[in-house]
Amino acid sequence: MSIKKSIVAALIFGLIAGTAACGNSGGVKESGLSNIKTIKIAYLPLTHALPVFVEKELQDKKENKYKIELVKYGSWPELMDALNTGHVDGASVLIELAMKAKEQSIGVKAVALGHKDGNVIVVSKNIKSPSDLKGKNFAIPHRQSSHNILLGQMLKNVGLSYKDVNIVELPPPEMPAALAQGQIAGYSVAEPFGAKSIALDTGKVLFESNELWKDSICCSLVLSDKFINSNKDVAKEVVSSFRDAGEYIGSHKDEANAIAKKYLNLDDKVLTLSLKWISFNDLEITREAYDSLTSKIKEFGISSNPPAYDDFVDSSLLR
Structure with a gap:
């Protein structure tokens, strides 16, 4: 064979080998032994979503069968649209929004609590009791939320109802400024936005969630039926x-705080206050806690037909 032909043959062989290698590189570990599944998890930048941040950071340091890709959204409607249309595999989300999706025949399952407790009723400093909120503006992030239930329970405890206050839905980041400017007299929302008003000394905590509703459920980790x-x-x-990430937060506070700052860009005072109210241990959704949630959803008119535990909760994945 001539030198020219030998060079051509070598080039052709190299091209074929290179093409084959490229065809096998996507979604494969460097060892080439097994495929890595990428899982897209949607989130809003909330302290309540800390377990998904911690899970991603811990998983990135280990050899796994999967890789987490976190997808950030700016509002609950945007996030739910992504989940409902299959653009993501799961989400850290208000459980009531996922329940509403299930009512609308969207294939989703709640697989774990996002956290336990961790919500507060924040009011302006001149508000002494829930009765002082009568006729005033009170903000919640969404009608389909545990924050709405907490408001309803607080009012009920003093003989009032939703009709006695002006309920407004506001994006969570706008609530501290609205309170400081006197546009609203109080609000209930996911952290860290309650802590921000306290840190700025423009508001005060009237109630913590466990004072109004023991073992309340707020956010959950939801996965699509298709993915499961x-x-x-x-x-x-x-x-x-x-679940392990939730336990890690409790046992590795400095590391968890560093991860929270990475994703949430919070100062120490706000983060410390925010985490003071939240627990991330024991994240199984129990039938008892879920039944309490559905009872309150019906009581406060959030839904007349919430999904049953066995249809919506998949606790087997946590065991």
């Missing part, structure tokens, strides 16, 4: 690691 059914083993690992 197609990736059962991986789904179990994701949920198990999520």
Whole structure:
């Protein structure tokens, strides 16, 4: 064979080998032994979503069957649209929004609590009791939320109802400024936005959530039925690691705080206050806690037909 032909043959062989290698590189570990599944998890930048941030950071340091890709959204409607249309595999989300999606025949399952407790009723300093809110503006992030239930329960305890206050829905980041400017007299929302008003000394805590509703459920980790059914083993690992991330937050506070700052850009005072009210241990959604939630959803007119525990909650992935 001539030198020219030998060079051509070598080039052709190299091209074929390179093409084959490129075809196998996507979604494969460097060892080439197993595929890595990428799971897209939607979130809003909230302290309540800390377990998904911690899980991602811990998973990035280990060899796994899966990789978490966090997808940030600016509002609950945007996030739910992504979840409902299959643009993400799961989400850290207000559980009532996921329940409403299930009512509308969207294939989703709640697989773990996002946190326990961790909500506060924040009011302006001149508000002494819930009765002082009568006729005033009170903000919640969404009608389909535990914050709405907390408002309803607080009013009920003093003989009032929703009709006695002017309920407004505001994006969470706008609430501290609205309170400071006197546009609203109080609000209830996911952290860290309650802590911000306290840190700025423009508001005060009237109630913590556990004073109004013991073992209240707020946010949850939700996965799509499609993802669970197609990736059962991986789904179990994701949920198990999520639970472990919750335990890690309690036992590695400095590391968890550093991760929270990375995703939330909070100063120390706001973060410390925010985490003071929240627990991330024992994140199983129990039937008892869920039944309490559905009872209050019906009582306060949020939904007349919330999904049953067995239809909506998949606790098997956490065990």
